[in-house]
Amino acid sequence: MKQKMIAATTLALALGASSAYAEEAVNPRLLRRFKPIRVEIDSDQNPVTGEKINLGRMLYFDARLSQNRDLSCNSCHPLDKYGADGEVTSKGTKGQRGKRNSPTVYHAAANFVQFWDGRARDVEEQAGGPIVNPAEMAMSSPAEAVARIRSIPGYAPIFKKAFPDAADPISYENIGKAIGAFERRLVTPARWDRFLEGDKTALSAQEIEGLRVFSNSGCMVCHTGELLGGSMYQRVGVVEPWPNQSDRGRAEATKSSADEMYFKVPTLRNVAMTGPYFHDGSAPTLKDAVEKMAKHQLGVTLEDNEVAAIVAWLGSLTGALPLDYIKPPVLPKDSTVTASVK
Amino acid sequence: MKQKMIAATTLALALGASSAYAEEAVNPRLLRRFKPIRVEIDSDQNPVTGEKINLGRMLYFDARLSQNRDLSCNSCHPLDKYGADGEVTSKGTKGQRGKRNSPTVYHAAANFVQFWDGRARDVEEQAGGPIVNPAEMAMSSPAEAVARIRSIPGYAPIFKKAFPDAADPISYENIGKAIGAFERRLVTPARWDRFLEGDKTALSAQEIEGLRVFSNSGCMVCHTGELLGGSMYQRVGVVEPWPNQSDRGRAEATKSSADEMYFKVPTLRNVAMTGPYFHDGSAPTLKDAVEKMAKHQLGVTLEDNEVAAIVAWLGSLTGALPLDYIKPPVLPKDSTVTASVK
Numbered sequence: 001m002k003q004k005m006i007a008a009t010t011l012a013l014a015l016g017a018s019s020a021y022a023e024e025a026v027n028p029r030l031l032r033r034f035k036p037i038r039v040e041i042d043s044d045q046n047p048v049t050g051e052k053i054n055l056g057r058m059l060y061f062d063a064r065l066s067q068n069r070d071l072s073c074n075s076c077h078p079l080d081k082y083g084a085d086g087e088v089t090s091k092g093t094k095g096q097r098g099k100r101n102s103p104t105v106y107h108a109a110a111n112f113v114q115f116w117d118g119r120a121r122d123v124e125e126q127a128g129g130p131i132v133n134p135a136e137m138a139m140s141s142p143a144e145a146v147a148r149i150r151s152i153p154g155y156a157p158i159f160k161k162a163f164p165d166a167a168d169p170i171s172y173e174n175i176g177k178a179i180g181a182f183e184r185r186l187v188t189p190a191r192w193d194r195f196l197e198g199d200k201t202a203l204s205a206q207e208i209e210g211l212r213v214f215s216n217s218g219c220m221v222c223h224t225g226e227l228l229g230g231s232m233y234q235r236v237g238v239v240e241p242w243p244n245q246s247d248r249g250r251a252e253a254t255k256s257s258a259d260e261m262y263f264k265v266p267t268l269r270n271v272a273m274t275g276p277y278f279h280d281g282s283a284p285t286l287k288d289a290v291e292k293m294a295k296h297q298l299g300v301t302l303e304d305n306e307v308a309a310i311v312a313w314l315g316s317l318t319g320a321l322p323l324d325y326i327k328p329p330v331l332p333k334d335s336t337v338t339a340s341v342k
Numbered sequence: 343m344k345q346k347m348i349a350a351t352t353l354a355l356a357l358g359a360s361s362a363y364a365e366e367a368v369n370p371r372l373l374r375r376f377k378p379i380r381v382e383i384d385s386d387q388n389p390v391t392g393e394k395i396n397l398g399r400m401l402y403f404d405a406r407l408s409q410n411r412d413l414s415c416n417s418c419h420p421l422d423k424y425g426a427d428g429e430v431t432s433k434g435t436k437g438q439r440g441k442r443n444s445p446t447v448y449h450a451a452a453n454f455v456q457f458w459d460g461r462a463r464d465v466e467e468q469a470g471g472p473i474v475n476p477a478e479m480a481m482s483s484p485a486e487a488v489a490r491i492r493s494i495p496g497y498a499p500i501f502k503k504a505f506p507d508a509a510d511p512i513s514y515e516n517i518g519k520a521i522g523a524f525e526r527r528l529v530t531p532a533r534w535d536r537f538l539e540g541d542k543t544a545l546s547a548q549e550i551e552g553l554r555v556f557s558n559s560g561c562m563v564c565h566t567g568e569l570l571g572g573s574m575y576q577r578v579g580v581v582e583p584w585p586n587q588s589d590r591g592r593a594e595a596t597k598s599s600a601d602e603m604y605f606k607v608p609t610l611r612n613v614a615m616t617g618p619y620f621h622d623g624s625a626p627t628l629k630d631a632v633e634k635m636a637k638h639q640l641g642v643t644l645e646d647n648e649v650a651a652i653v654a655w656l657g658s659l660t661g662a663l664p665l666d667y668i669k670p671p672v673l674p675k676d677s678t679v680t681a682s683v684k
Contacts, residue, residue: 033581033641113600121599221563221640224580232577233600238566239375254596257463258455258575298563299375 030215035226036193037269037319041109041184046124048181054329055162056182058155059175061328064148064338066137068093073130073179077105079326082273082318083186088281093138099247101281104274107267109184111230116263116279118233119253124180128172142172149175154332186326188270188319195316203316210313213306218298227267228317234265236279239299244280272315286311372557377568378535379611379661383451383526388466390523396671397504398524400497401517403670406490406680408479410435415472415521419447421668424615424660425528430623435480441589443623446616449609451526453572458605458621460575461595466522470514484514491517496674528668530612530661537658545658552655555648560640569609570659576607578621581641586622614657628653 042048059065060079063072076090077083083104090102100116108114114126130136131145139145149155150170159169162178194202203211214220223229233250236242242261250259263279271277276284283289290307294300302310384390401407402421405414418432419425425446432444442458450456456468472478473487481487491497492512501511504520536544545553556562565571575592578584584603592601605621618624619631632652636642644652 027642029643030641118600215560216558218557218560218563221560221580224641232580233575233604235574238563238574254598256596258460262575299372299566300369301371 027215030220031196033220033224034192034196034228036196037107037187037189037226038110039187039189041107041187043109043122043124043180043184045122046177046180046184048184049162051158051161052163052178052181053185055155055158056178056180057326058158058329058331059149059179060182062331064152064334065131065139065145065175066093067139071137073105073127074328076102076130076136079105079186080321080323082106082188082270082321083108084274086275088276090136092133092135096135098135100279101276103266104270105183106186106188107227107230107269108186109180110227111264111267112232113264116266117250117253118264122180123183124173124176127176127179127183131175145175146170146172148338151335151338152332153335158332186322188321190269190319191316193319204312206309207313207316210306210309210311213302214310214313217294217300217302217306219293219310222265222297223268227269229265229267232265233259233262234297235261236263237261237296240296242296244282247280249279268314269317270319272311272318286314290314369557372562373538375562375566376534376538376570378538379449379529379531379568380452381529381531383449383529385451385464385466385522385526387464388519388522388526390526391504393500393503394505394520394523395527397497397500398520398522400500400671400673401491401521402524404673406494406676407473407481407487407517408435409481413479415447415469416670418444418472418478421447421528422663422665424448424530424612424663425450426616428617430618432478434475434477438477440477442621443618445608446612447525448528448530449569449572449611450528451522452569453606453609454574455606457595458608459592459595460606464522465525466515466518469518469521469525473517487517488512488514490680493677493680494674495677500674528664530663532611532661533658535661546654548651549655549658552648552651552653555644556652556655559636559642559644559648561635561652564607564639565610569611571607571609574607575601575604576639577603578605579603579638582638584638586624589622591621610656611659612661614653614660628656632656 040048046052060073063069063075065072071093076085076087078085083106085102087102089098089100092098103116108126109123112118114120114123115129120126120129128142132139132142139148155170159166159174159178163169163174166174191202214223220228222232222234225231236249245261248260250262250264251257253259271289272286275286275289276282277286277289278292283292287307290310291302294302294307382390388394402415405411405417407414413435418427418429420427425448427444429444431440431442434440445458450468451465454460456462456465457471462468462471470484474481474484481490497512501508501516501520505511505516508516533544556565562570564574564576567573578591587603590602592604592606593599595601613619613631614628617628617631618626619628620634625631625634629649632649633644636644636649
């Protein structure tokens with residue numbers, strides 16, 4: 001592998017590193033570990049229908065699912081900002097800060113588990129978490145959330161359409177299923193996917209150089225697959241301990257010391273748009289994030305031009321927002337009793 | 343990083359890849375992720391004393407800790423064979439085969455968790471597992487094992503010396519502690535450690551080339567630290583699914599689907615001596631093991647000369663056996679009742 005790469009690199013450098021030649025320097029076998037993103041991220045447990053998506057979109061934008069009617073899913077995962085809010089950690093219903101950086105909701109459905117610590121299996125289960133988390137949307141219970149939705153008369157026929165076989169369609173589980181179905185189409189194919197599909201002009205020479213540094217440095221071991229992440233846990237601070245040890249990661253969910261400082265490896269798709277970075281939001285820029293990962297996970301100090309190349313390549317993972325799909329919907333109106341329903 | 347490495351490699355190749363020049367081609371920063379092995383792997387919970395080691399060595403070699411008095415710890419982890427038995431999976435007390443390959447007991451104490459699936463925290467806890475595992479030493483209970491040891495009069499004073507403050511020194515916990523203390527000194531420093539400590543002549547040019555391929559291919563992301571492994575879980579078959587899916591790994595211990603096919607990354611120390619490889623013993627040779635890891639974990643097909651270089655470098659991780667330390671001890675004799683004690 002090395003000899004061929006070096007030969008190709010030397011050739012590319014000799015020829016001025018034009019895109020066509022630089023591309024030759026990427027080990028084509030290495031590309032097997034990456035995959036283009038699926039456009040439809042489906043689930044056997046929750047078949048996606050247009051009716052569920054329609055309902056899920058409403059619920060995603062409906063702040064009445066929060067205690068003080070001030071936060072929706074979209075508050076911390078704004079879809080027009082690539083599903084992340086730009087905050088170190090997000091504000092909850094009383095302005096208090098959560099403990100972890102809000103991850104993007106784009107492609108979330110393709111993660112192998114949900115949340116930074118994997119405590120929910122899928123987006124359907126995940127959706128039910130923040131609604132009743134006291135530090136987030138702060139409903140006192142699933143039942144309270146269901147009562148709130150039931151008090152809005154316009155929702156009944158929409159739930160009925162989304163869950164036609166259910167005797168009692170408005171349930172906490174179905175709220176999660178509808179939001180999950182909506183999220184299963186939050187996908188942003190990017191130039192990177194065109195490259196993987198064979199369009200070798202889709203990346204610039206610098207981006208291809210960044211891909212090669214990324215791969216040669218070992219980043220691709222964890223940031224792999226269609227999401228370039230989202231497929232495993234990894235301990236943060238493998239080589240050099242992570243500075244902030246206050247969050248023990250997956251160990252806080254499992255209570256197992258073996259899981260200390262393990263977090264889900266996040267996707268890199270749209271990463272240029274979703275800073276600040278890491279579970280603790282401790283890297284304000286992509287440059288800083290790349291340098292910190294190299295240092296703490298790989299024990300490597302990258303050259304500035306290498307970091308710049310990786311950052312350039314990461315830009316190729318930014319896709320176009322599905323503007324029609326994420327347009328805020330008209331929500332059913334409150335009834336006279338909605339405001340009084342706890 | 344790359345440019346320097348290429349320049350150095352080109353130089354090394356031009357100069358015939360002599361050891362001194364090839365060494366220059368290894369990124370010195372990369373070496374930070376590796377560490378020389380500690381000679382003493384200590385534990386706050388179980389301070390190591392000469393008396394405990396003495397007792398632990400006896401228990402390690404004592405087949406009376408198995409139901410049929412035919413298996414000791416040393417049966418599946420023979421110390422004169424680098425702590426591994428060379429079998430795909432080991433034979434239990436009735437000749438039945440276990441499910442997983444027996445990992446080496448050398449440096450086991452430095453692993454972040456014990457067993458392939460991490461179900462024991464440390465070597466002290468681990469030692470208690472196989473004794474009562476029906477597929478292994480098959481004692482029916484910890485109490486039975488304790489009764490067996492109590493029936494051997496010569497053990498009483500030795501336990502008393504090892505655990506001078508205990509009112510009742512012969513306990514299952516103390517059996518584990520003694521064996522654990524003994525194992526905490528099963529350490530084999532190798533040429534690799536001399537290299538890390540600054541002796542750049544300790545590795546040959548081919549071995550250094552192997553180190554570089556190992557690092558450039560991403561192997562070092564998981565096989566890191568003082569053990570080149572033993573510090574994290576990883577999913578086997580990240581890029582290409584593992585052929586044998588019958589063993590679900592850590593998920594079988596945690597019952598969590600998020601842990602499907604996760605296993606502890608094993609140490610590479612003494613790996614040349616501890617085949618066959620993997621949790622399922624499915625690779626008979628080191629060459630095969632390296633190729634399979636590259637394929638299933640990294641999505642890379644290595645050239646034959648690259649595999650050969652990695653295999654050569656792995657040989658530098660073989661240390662000298664501590665022959666005095668592992669000499670089988672004289673064991674206390676059975677009493678007239680020992681044979682009848684269930």
